[in-house]
Structure formats: C-alpha cells, structure tokens
Amino acid sequence: MTETAPARVGDTLTEEKRAPDGAAGLTARPAGPLRGVATAPGDKSISHRALILGALARGVTDIEGLLEGDDVRRTAGAMRAFGARVERLGEGRWRIEGAGEFVEPDDIIDCGNAGTGARLIMGAAAAFPLTATFTGDASLRGRPMGRVLRPLGLMGAAWMGRQLDRLPLSLRGGGLRGIDYRLPVPSAQVKSAILLAGLGAEGETRIVEPVLTRDHTERMLRAFGAEVLVEDGDDGRAISLRGGQSLTAAPVRVPGDPSSAAFPLVAALITPGSAVTVTNVLLNPLRFGLFETLKEMGADLTIANIRDAGGESIGDITARHSPLRGVVVPEGRAASMIDEYPILAVAAAHAEGPTVMRGLGELRVKESDRIALMAAGLAACGVQVEEESEGLVVVGTARGNHEVAGGATASTHGDHRIAMSFLVLGLAARAPISVDEPGMIATSFPGFTRLMASLGARIDPL
Numbered sequence: 001m002t003e004t005a006p007a008r009v010g011d012t013l014t015e016e017k018r019a020p021d022g023a024a025g026l027t028a029r030p031a032g033p034l035r036g037v038a039t040a041p042g043d044k045s046i047s048h049r050a051l052i053l054g055a056l057a058r059g060v061t062d063i064e065g066l067l068e069g070d071d072v073r074r075t076a077g078a079m080r081a082f083g084a085r086v087e088r089l090g091e092g093r094w095r096i097e098g099a100g101e102f103v104e105p106d107d108i109i110d111c112g113n114a115g116t117g118a119r120l121i122m123g124a125a126a127a128f129p130l131t132a133t134f135t136g137d138a139s140l141r142g143r144p145m146g147r148v149l150r151p152l153g154l155m156g157a158a159w160m161g162r163q164l165d166r167l168p169l170s171l172r173g174g175g176l177r178g179i180d181y182r183l184p185v186p187s188a189q190v191k192s193a194i195l196l197a198g199l200g201a202e203g204e205t206r207i208v209e210p211v212l213t214r215d216h217t218e219r220m221l222r223a224f225g226a227e228v229l230v231e232d233g234d235d236g237r238a239i240s241l242r243g244g245q246s247l248t249a250a251p252v253r254v255p256g257d258p259s260s261a262a263f264p265l266v267a268a269l270i271t272p273g274s275a276v277t278v279t280n281v282l283l284n285p286l287r288f289g290l291f292e293t294l295k296e297m298g299a300d301l302t303i304a305n306i307r308d309a310g311g312e313s314i315g316d317i318t319a320r321h322s323p324l325r326g327v328v329v330p331e332g333r334a335a336s337m338i339d340e341y342p343i344l345a346v347a348a349a350h351a352e353g354p355t356v357m358r359g360l361g362e363l364r365v366k367e368s369d370r371i372a373l374m375a376a377g378l379a380a381c382g383v384q385v386e387e388e389s390e391g392l393v394v395v396g397t398a399r400g401n402h403e404v405a406g407g408a409t410a411s412t413h414g415d416h417r418i419a420m421s422f423l424v425l426g427l428a429a430r431a432p433i434s435v436d437e438p439g440m441i442a443t444s445f446p447g448f449t450r451l452m453a454s455l456g457a458r459i460d461p462l
C-alpha cells in the first residue's frame, strides 16, 4: 500500500522544528564518551538529482534512502509542479513517474533554503518551452544565481527578476543551443545546471572544469541511459553531452551523506573515550577531502566493508578519539570538502597548533557567510581564530592541555551546518555551547539531535 506523499511542499515540520528546536535554540553540554553505530541520512546532492532525473526520464524511478530533509522535499514538490507523479512509499522510499518533459507549473516554485535544488531545477526547466518563477527563503534569495543564469542565457534562456542575479526570478526556457563553457567558479551546481539544460539543447554542450567538482550528475545521467563523455586534459576535465538525448527511468539507491556523517565522526574524534561508526557512507573521491585532511591531522579513522551501491562506492567509517595536530589544508582540496570547513574548524579547535584553511571564497556565499560565522562563534567560545577574506586560521587549544572554553551562544543565521558544527563543539568544551535557529538543521539532517543522543550526546532545548 502506498502512503500519500507529504501534503504540500514546505509543510515538513520535522523533529528539529517541532520539539526540541521549536525552542529558540539548542544547547550541547559536555558529557561522557560517544559510542555506538549510526546510519547517516541519505546524500543531499544525490537525493536532489534522483528526483530531478526521475522527473525528466520516461518511466518509473524507484528511489531508496532518499534524504527526507526540507531541501529535498522542496525539490520533490517542484517535480510535481513540473508534471511528474511523485509518491512517498515509505521511509526514504519514493517513486517518481516522469513523462520525459516538464510542463509549465501553475504556481511559483519555492526552493526554500536549497541552492542545489534551485540551480539544478532552473537548468532542467530551461530546456523546455515554459516560463517558471523561482523563489526561496531569505538566505537563498541572497545567494548569487548569475553563475547559472549567465551560461543558461548563452544557451538561449531568458529571465527577468527584480535584481540581476537573485531570486525571485522568472525563467523562460526552450529553443536552447549547446555551448562550450569553462566554469569560472568550481561549482557542481553550475556544471549540473548546464548539463541538464544541455540535454534538451540543439547540438553538443561541453563544460570544462579547471577544478574537479562532485560528479554525481554525470554518473546518474549515465545510469539513466545518457551518453556523457568525460576527458581529462591539461586545462582540466571536459564533460560533453549531445542534446536531444532522452532519459530512461532507473532505480536509485542513495548512499549516506559524508557531509552529514562528518558531524558524529568529528564529535567522536574530539570527545575523550569515544568510538563511533557511521555506516553506508558515500566514499566518492570528490567528496572525501575532509576525511583525508582529518587523517593528516592524526585522526584514527578506519573504513570497513567497502562496497558498490548503484555505481558509487560506500563504506562504514569508524572514528575514535584522537589527539589532533594542526595542518595546512591544500587549497586544491577545497572543492572536495567545500561543505565540511565548518566542522573541520571544530576539529581544528581541538588540535595542537594552527590549522590553515585558504582558497575558501565560496564559503562566503553558502547558506550563510560561513567564514564570518565560524570565526565569530569560535572566538566567542574562546578559540583563537583569524578571519581572512578567503580563509580561516584556527589555532587549536590542545597545546598544554588547554580546552575549548565554550559557554557562549553561536549565531547561525539559519545555517544548518553552522548549527551542527557548534553543537558538536559544545560536546567537548568546558562549558555548554548554544546555537540559535536550530530548525534549519532539518534541511539536511532530520533527526540529528536524536541520532547524536543515541550515541550518548547531550543536546537539549535552550
């Protein structure tokens, strides 16, 4: 029997919003060691793509392990609005029936907090002769969309908005031509938007990425029957596809999100006596930068049970409490850990000596200005930190057995990863650490407080 899909997009009051986080904030208190086994929620990037490709394909796409966070639910709602049948069959089990094309939506597409949803859906929609209006929450309305609109414009799409490169805006698609485009910023969202638009364009679309970014769109397009050519050359990686290809529905098993697994794993690394295993974590090398860096810092991280899951490699990662030392993170690694710098900064606060993180201009245009918020929150918690225009240097407290003082409230500006990072810091600080606006945790990690509690963490409403 099928359970009906959540009534409407945007009405997804998850645990964080209802109970503990209905409060003004959450507080993490130092407690005993963290121990146990947990499963990370489904990968956010792959979940968005599964829904979008399922809606673009002809036939029935069954998805298992879909992340049921607010961001992805918005994308599910958007796919309904563009004409796909979207059903929730059970926990993480979703069925999409695509018609091979998008129809013009009756209403505005509200992508909530989701940059990935907004940018990929605009790319997909641009391939069809329709007009669609996109908006999002205050954070998303403040984020740059020109990076997607410029290439889509070169392909022949048109748009109109109150501001040049911000939501809300109306996009008119159809009649696209393929382009040859060199990515000016390392962004998988931009690459994916162009590829999805290119599917419906005339001729070939070719994208060169000087810095490699996550390749889930390329992999999934292939799994849905498209031909995608990938060539590595001196000036980067070229990805090309021929326009006019149609997609055929294919089952998708969504692996656990390494960006979410990072929170309980780093919590274990910094909390004395801890040993935590997170199972089914995606091990894609273009998403693995954090774990590489933590290893260089001396982290006791082991991966077991490596296996294949629908074209991606997954495994179970165990983290044990470890003395960490500061490192200089290679700038070239930034794209493979772009969402993980906040939690890396938390690990760095517990390391011995400085950890230098540079080449991070993109962090200023995420769900919040993550460089500024991490710097301010860490300083409030007694950690020595230097904010640079495109970087952050965190001087760890480990030398001489000092500890992170804590005893502060970190401002999150509604950023889920900032909130989770400071809650993790609070588990191993001398005094509790609080965060405001914790409801946003549900965008990427519904059940975060419950999962952390199952490992022994103390995180309570303010």
Ligand code: S3P
Residues within 6 Å of the ligand: 044, 045, 046, 116, 186, 187, 188, 189, 190, 192, 214, 338, 339, 362
């Ligand atoms: C994502 C790409 C990254 C990342 C985001 C998810 C994706 O953004 O920060 O959380 O799924 O393609 P950029 O493409 O802007 O770097």
